[in-house]
Structures are given as structure tokens and as C-alpha cells.
Amino acid sequence: MAEAFDALVERLKGLPGLGRRSAERVALQLVTDERGASAALREALERAERELEACPHCGNLSQRGEACVVCTDPTRERRALCVVERIPDLRAFENSGSWRGLYHVLGGKLSPLQDRGPESIRLASLGERMAALEVEELVLALSNDVEGEATCHYIAENFLPAGREVRVSRIGFGLPSAGEIPYADAVTLRSALESRRAFE
Numbered sequence: 001m002a003e004a005f006d007a008l009v010e011r012l013k014g015l016p017g018l019g020r021r022s023a024e025r026v027a028l029q030l031v032t033d034e035r036g037a038s039a040a041l042r043e044a045l046e047r048a049e050r051e052l053e054a055c056p057h058c059g060n061l062s063q064r065g066e067a068c069v070v071c072t073d074p075t076r077e078r079r080a081l082c083v084v085e086r087i088p089d090l091r092a093f094e095n096s097g098s099w100r101g102l103y104h105v106l107g108g109k110l111s112p113l114q115d116r117g118p119e120s121i122r123l124a125s126l127g128e129r130m131a132a133l134e135v136e137e138l139v140l141a142l143s144n145d146v147e148g149e150a151t152c153h154y155i156a157e158n159f160l161p162a163g164r165e166v167r168v169s170r171i172g173f174g175l176p177s178a179g180e181i182p183y184a185d186a187v188t189l190r191s192a193l194e195s196r197r198a199f200e
Contacts, residue, residue, distance in 0.1 A: 059105030088182035096186035
């Protein structure tokens with residue numbers, strides 16, 4: 001095939017969930033569709049790049065300069081905060097309908113081996129939000145691996161407010177060890193939240 005097509009396939013292959021064959025099918029669809037699919041996709045991507053950014057409060061996706069739909073929802077339990085690693089984790093919990101509190105997206109986990117310390121993820125803003133919201137329940141919904149556990153311990157040791165009781169829990173896991181939250185089904189995620197345990 002042409003070099004330009006191969007380059008397109010390579011770019012698509014870098015997206016989550018697309019292997020080489022899937023990337024080739026998508027690329028063929030885009031370049032041979034006479035209804036302008038590639039132009040529409042390009043326009044949608046450019047609009048998303050222009051208009052979307054991280055919510056200034058929680059880190060979820062939102063319209064530029066605005067808080068996200070979760071943070072502005074008046075029906076949310078504002079003293080319950082679920083800490084997740086990335087936006088896909090938040091979206092997985094939202095799609096499961098299992099959490100009615102707020103979220104905080106860290107943007108990663110602590111990992112000395114990858115040179116990711118506390119300043120590399122959104123920990124400082126977590127402390128600020130916990131104080132401002134007067135959080136009463138903190139759910140640590142990070143992955144079930146060494147880095148996830150280390151990050152949970154760091155949060156529990158450094159970000160709980162002095163002189164105020166906060167119930168801290170860790171989600172239960174119906175997931176395989178090191179399983180990733182975005183790929184779990186709604187029933188598993190609901191079960192994980194319902195079976196959360198006190199974090200010590």
C-alpha cells in the first residue's frame with residue numbers, strides 16, 4: 001500500500017483497542033468513503049481540541065472555561081469524593097450509574113520507577129478540594145496494582161484533614177489483579193463500589 005496509508009494505519013494503531021487489522025479497516029473506511037467521513041472526523045477532532053479541556057475542579061473533560069457536568073450537577077452528594085486515576089475510569093463509573101458523589105482525577109499514579117512523584121499528578125488540588133468540600137467520605141478507586149496501592153497509602157497518610165473524621169475506603173475488586181477499570185463491565189464496577197472496604 002501507499003506510504004501515506006501505512007502512516008495513517010500506524011497512527012490509528014496507537015489508539016486504545018485498535019490492533020493492526022482494525023486500524024486498517026478504519027483507515028480504508030476513512031479514505032474510500034465518498035460521504036466525507038474523513039472530513040467530518042477531522043472537523044470533530046479539531047472542534048474537540050478547540051473546545052474541550054480539563055475541568056478546573058475535578059479534572060474531567062469539560063467545555064473550555066467551564067466546570068464539567070458532574071461538578072455542576074446539584075443532585076450530587078458533595079461531601080463524597082471518588083479518586084480515580086484517569087478520565088476513562090471516571091466515565092466507566094458514570095456509565096455504571098453506581099456513584100452519585102463527586103470525582104477527582106489524579107492523571108496518573110505515583111511511580112518512582114517512571115519518575116512520577118507527588119508533584120506529577122493532581123494531589124495538591126485533591127487536598128484543596130477535600131478541605132473546601134468538607135469531604136466526609138473518600139473512595140480510593142485506583143487500580144489493583146503496586147502503584148495504585150502506593151498512591152492510596154500516600155493519599156491516606158498525607159491528605160486527610162486534621163481534626164475531622166473522614167471515612168476512607170478502597171473499592172473492592174471483582175477485577176483481576178492489575179485489571180484496568182475502563183474495561184470492566186457495569187455490574188463489576190457496581191459490585192466494586194458496593195463492596196468497598198475501610199482503607200487502613
